[in-house]
Amino acid sequence: xxxxxxxxPAASLLDSYDPAGGxxxxxxxxxxxxxxxxxxxxASLGQLSPNDLAARxxxxxxxxxxxxxxxxxxxxxxxxxxxxxxxxxxxxxxxxEWPGIEAGLVQRTRLLNAVLADIYGPQTILRNKVIPxxxxxxxxxxxxxxxxxxxxxxxxxxxxxxxxxxxxDGRWWALSDRTxxxxxxxxxxxxxxxxxxxxxxxxxxxxxxxxxxxxxxVRNSLRGLATHPAGNPTVVLLTPGPxxxxxxxxxxxxxxxxxxxxxxxxxxxxxxxxxxKTLEGLQQVDVILRRADDTFCDPLELRGxxxxxxxxxxxxxxxxxxxxxxxxxxxxxxxxxxxxxxPGLCRHLLxxxxxxxxxxxxxxxxxxxxxxxxxxxxxxxxxxxxxxxELRFGWRMTERERAHLLAEMEAAPHDFVAQEALALSAAxxxxxNRLAARRIVVRAYTCATGEDFTVMPGGLTRFSGAMDNxxxxxxxxxxxxxxxxxxxxxxxQLTLLLPGTQVVRLExxxxxxxxxxxxxxxxxxxxxxxxxDTVRLMRSVLSRLAEVGAEETxxxxxxxxxxxxxxxxxxxxxxxxxxxxxxxxxxxxIYQPHRLGAVREVRDRLSNIAFALRDxxxxxxxxxxxxxxxxxxxxPGRIPISEGLELLNVLLFDLAAFAGMEMENMTRGxxxxxxxxxxxxxxxxxxxxxxxxxxxxxAGGWSALEPVLEIAxxxxxxxxxxxxxxQWPTALDLLLAxxxxxxxxxxxxxxxxxxxxNLPRETGGASARETQQAQVLRALVSDxxxxxxxxxxxxxxxxxxxxxxxxxxxxxxxLSDLISQQYFSHAxxxxx
Numbered sequence: 001x002x003x004x005x006x007x008x009p010a011a012s013l014l015d016s017y018d019p020a021g022g023x024x025x026x027x028x029x030x031x032x033x034x035x036x037x038x039x040x041x042x043a044s045l046g047q048l049s050p051n052d053l054a055a056r057x058x059x060x061x062x063x064x065x066x067x068x069x070x071x072x073x074x075x076x077x078x079x080x081x082x083x084x085x086x087x088x089x090x091x092x093x094x095x096x097e098w099p100g101i102e103a104g105l106v107q108r109t110r111l112l113n114a115v116l117a118d119i120y121g122p123q124t125i126l127r128n129k130v131i132p133x134x135x136x137x138x139x140x141x142x143x144x145x146x147x148x149x150x151x152x153x154x155x156x157x158x159x160x161x162x163x164x165x166x167x168x169d170g171r172w173w174a175l176s177d178r179t180x181x182x183x184x185x186x187x188x189x190x191x192x193x194x195x196x197x198x199x200x201x202x203x204x205x206x207x208x209x210x211x212x213x214x215x216x217x218v219r220n221s222l223r224g225l226a227t228h229p230a231g232n233p234t235v236v237l238l239t240p241g242p243x244x245x246x247x248x249x250x251x252x253x254x255x256x257x258x259x260x261x262x263x264x265x266x267x268x269x270x271x272x273x274x275x276x277k278t279l280e281g282l283q284q285v286d287v288i289l290r291r292a293d294d295t296f297c298d299p300l301e302l303r304g305x306x307x308x309x310x311x312x313x314x315x316x317x318x319x320x321x322x323x324x325x326x327x328x329x330x331x332x333x334x335x336x337x338x339x340x341x342x343p344g345l346c347r348h349l350l351x352x353x354x355x356x357x358x359x360x361x362x363x364x365x366x367x368x369x370x371x372x373x374x375x376x377x378x379x380x381x382x383x384x385x386x387x388x389x390e391l392r393f394g395w396r397m398t399e400r401e402r403a404h405l406l407a408e409m410e411a412a413p414h415d416f417v418a419q420e421a422l423a424l425s426a427a428x429x430x431x432x433n434r435l436a437a438r439r440i441v442v443r444a445y446t447c448a449t450g451e452d453f454t455v456m457p458g459g460l461t462r463f464s465g466a467m468d469n470x471x472x473x474x475x476x477x478x479x480x481x482x483x484x485x486x487x488x489x490x491x492x493q494l495t496l497l498l499p500g501t502q503v504v505r506l507e508x509x510x511x512x513x514x515x516x517x518x519x520x521x522x523x524x525x526x527x528x529x530x531x532x533d534t535v536r537l538m539r540s541v542l543s544r545l546a547e548v549g550a551e552e553t554x555x556x557x558x559x560x561x562x563x564x565x566x567x568x569x570x571x572x573x574x575x576x577x578x579x580x581x582x583x584x585x586x587x588x589x590i591y592q593p594h595r596l597g598a599v600r601e602v603r604d605r606l607s608n609i610a611f612a613l614r615d616x617x618x619x620x621x622x623x624x625x626x627x628x629x630x631x632x633x634x635x636p637g638r639i640p641i642s643e644g645l646e647l648l649n650v651l652l653f654d655l656a657a658f659a660g661m662e663m664e665n666m667t668r669g670x671x672x673x674x675x676x677x678x679x680x681x682x683x684x685x686x687x688x689x690x691x692x693x694x695x696x697x698x699a700g701g702w703s704a705l706e707p708v709l710e711i712a713x714x715x716x717x718x719x720x721x722x723x724x725x726x727q728w729p730t731a732l733d734l735l736l737a738x739x740x741x742x743x744x745x746x747x748x749x750x751x752x753x754x755x756x757x758n759l760p761r762e763t764g765g766a767s768a769r770e771t772q773q774a775q776v777l778r779a780l781v782s783d784x785x786x787x788x789x790x791x792x793x794x795x796x797x798x799x800x801x802x803x804x805x806x807x808x809x810x811x812x813x814x815l816s817d818l819i820s821q822q823y824f825s826h827a828x829x830x831x832x
Contacts, residue, residue: 013046017435020426020467024166025437026091027428037094037486044202045089050433056198057088057430063194066623068614070248071187084248085479086191088198089430091440091461092206095488101164101172101444102455104356109160109446109453111342112179112333114349116156120147120329130348131341134365138414139335139386141180143294145301146329149318152225155448158289158325159185159218164442165359166425173422174358175441180331181291184443184460186249189215189256191482192458207491208484209457214447219257221449225323226286233286236262236276240292240308242612250291251615259289261615264297266514269312272319277515279670279823280760287323294331302328336417337363337385359422365414373409373418377402380418382409391471393421424472427481429463438463441472442483458483517616518674519824520609525678527606532655533686534589534599536711537563539648541586544707545579546641552579558694558702565693568597583641590644591634599651603632616671621661628654670760674823677755681816684748687712687735688805688812695802698728698794705731712743728794729787732801736786745808746781752815753778759823770822773815780808 019025019032027038034042045053061083069084093101118125119142125131136142161182163175178184192211196203226233237259239250254261260276267285268275275282295303300311316322338345339361346354362369363385373380382392382405392405409416426437444459461481464472472478541563544556560582564573569585593600610617610625617625631650639647666672690711694704705726709715712735722730738744753774789801 013433013435014042017428018437020437020439022168023423023439024168024170024425025427026166026425026440035094037092040205041090041092041202041484044205053088053430053433060086060088060194060198063197064190065626067190067619068248068622068626069187069190071245084187084190086194087429087463087479087481088195089428089435090195090482090484091427091442092484092486095486098457098485101356104172104174105162105444105446105455106453107346107350107352107355108162108174108177109157109448111346111350111354112160112177113155113157113448115333115338115345116179116327116330117154118349119332120149120156120327125345125348128348130344131338132365134414135335135337135341135363136332138365139332139337141294141329141331141335141386143302143329143332145314146317146327149314149328150320151317151327152227152287152320152323153448155225155325156327156330157446158221158225158327158448160326160446160453161185162356162444162446164356164444165422165440168423168425172356174356175422176336177334178443179334180294180326182326182445183246183249183291185445185456186246186253186256187480188443188445188456188458188460188483190249190252191460191480195482203484206484207487209487210491211456211458214445214454214456215256217449217454218447219259221447222257222259222287222289222325224450225325227320227323228286234276234283235259235287235289236267236285238262238264238267238288238290238292238297240264240296242608244291246291247611248614254615260514262514263516264292264307264309266516267310267313269310269316272312272316272321274310274313274316274322279513279515279518285322287325289325294328297324297328334388335386336361336383336419337365337414339363339417339419340369360420362418363414364409364416364418369418370409370413373416374406376418377406379421381421382416382418385415385417393470395421421470424470426467427461427463429479429481437467438465439467439469439472440464440481457485457487513670513674515824517613518670519820520613521616521671521675522678522819522824524606524609524613525675525680526682527602527609528655528658529679529682529686531599531602531606532652533682533711534568534597534602535648535651535655536713537566537568538586538590538599539645539652540707540711541582542641542645542648545583545586546645548579554703555706556582558697558704559707561697561702562690562693562704562707565696566689587639587644590647593634600632600634603628618661618665621658621665624654624657624661628658673755673758677752677819680748680751680755681812683743684745684752684812685809687743687745687748688809691732691735692802692805695790695793699796708735714741714743717741717743728790732786732790736781737784749774749778749781756815756819759819770815770818773811773818777808777811777815780804780811 017027019028027035029035064084064086070082071084115125119136126133126136157179159182161178161184163178164172165175166172189211222235223233237250237254237257239247239261241247241263244250251261262276266277268277268282270282274285274288276285290297292308296306297309298311298313299306299309301314302309313324314328317324317328339358340363342358343354346352362373364370364373365385377394380394382394383389394402397405424439424441427440428435429438440461440463442459442461445456446453447456461483462472462478463481464470464478541556541559544553544559547553548556560569560577561574563569564571568589573582588595589598591600592598593604595601607625607629614622628651631647631654662672662675666675690708694708697704705728709718709726709731714734718726718731718734721734734741734744736745739746739750741747756770756774759770784804786801789804792798793801
């Protein structure tokens, strides 16, 4: 593109747009007139040059990346790193049209809530034959253990998601419902924040309804569900964990709403009450906003092979001691087979006609409907009746495929439904510098507020990857849009976001740190330190490989043998090696993802734990962790030593930045304490094992001291203090006994002793066993004359120094085990 083209206004933005034939076009009327509610947005975007559009797209992508917005697909190679896809062009809805949609959504939620109350209660719709019994009892989502459980305020559907599509005549239809754990609301909020950031003028000029008021009602209504409302109720958001495809959303909503994010193992049921297992004991939970599917929530009564739930949760709900939103068993009304019966259910339960009709559906469990389906198989869509799955389009199938499908349906007709093919409407999407039409589906949301339901003014709009793609799905190449509902009245200025300059705290209070989180933080500290140690070791080798000439230096030989004693290099390197072999081992230890102890392997462990803890970190801290992830991506081909050194230097800068955020931006609560304990334990072990290996190599006549000081980041400290060539006695004093050196063993052991004294206990005070163990460890370091021990051992008189280092490692492991038993597995408490 030349400069003239780049600076021309995009006045022709609509010229290349081809309205969808045979479908409702969201932006143009049938006579290709721009719809009135789109005019302000298009006029504003028409003033932007292609460079401006590209800059806004880049900004949106950068914000999504920096915020770590991901959507995980289990079969996708990017895994947890698959970025969320957002189009810059929103879907705009007029203030005249939205109230009708809103009324239809509220009625639909009221209806499904009434259906659930009847299904799990008196079951009048079965006795009065409004629906056939097979429609309920053949549905695996109908949970018999939940029958008779009455949720708080009789609200089964606290939060409800409805997928809507528009037919060619402009009418909106309900395509499906999400009732057990509706996803997408957090992504909707993130889309809004990003788009209002990159298009602030357009957002303001279009007078778009804000979302903060809706989420404020969600937060207040959740608190109002508490069955014992005295005091400040404890509300938690239950997630299946970091491997769930929408885990980012769980984290984002928990932080936005201000509720702790927990997993099933963080909760326990005692005396039919639910408690959060925190470091200071059990804290009763009043309300659970769950994002785990129904059957996974309780392995005791629902699904025995689930590791995601909490045993006894159903019984606690049955006793009325905890409110669960949405109620367990609410997934039963997600079944597509319910569609044909919705009008009759609405008249029977609400005494009203259905305002937002479902797409025309035939349940094959009814003989007459099945006969019709068989006659029309070539022109309809077939799907499973009770579970989500593949849509099979009759007209796209061969005769053989249709015959095979028909045989499946004949074997179990109640398991299938057929639906009318709806030509979904099309909306403009920005592709490069032009607009293209894509089919859309809008997921709208309702929330229970008091005696009624409130609709989010907007929703999550998804669009297909191509116009001929009839399945709109993020997992099949689709993308998302923000949904702008315009208002003719004043726009609310309410926001639940913290100011951009305020640092998000790691934890709000000590009691909100579950044992699992403390465990993860502990190991995050260990893996962070382990990664830094590995990087320093590799850098020390590479820097000497870069300097080596015709002959190998004694320092490089000593370093290679040390790494072999540390089990990072092959054991044969203790006796002999070649420089090309050493270089290959170094690059393997940097880039190999499956080699134990390699940079990428440790980084992956760190990334997995960080992903599980992301609700505990500020946006700036997460940017640093994301950069660390990007900086360790593999590079093709042979890497020059200079580039390898540069990479290792960058990684050390990343780790230093994270350590700085840890020290300066994290509140000094129990979470920070366990993170630092992990770091101190690992650094202590690294120092002791490094010196053990170095003393073994030094005894063989090789010069290991200079590399040891470099790896321990203590070269400058030593030179500034002694102004002489390094000697083992003084170096060991600096690395083992100097309490002022933050890299010394003594510094780490003192820090551990201080932490242990301040660890939480249910009855107050520190554990006597942990305190005693820390004092044993401290005595082993403080009582030793390390210079004298070094002089005797290097003189060949004894091995007392190595033996003391070995005992320090043994006692260090014992302290780590005590902490794990007491605070992570609670083995000590159970044993007593």
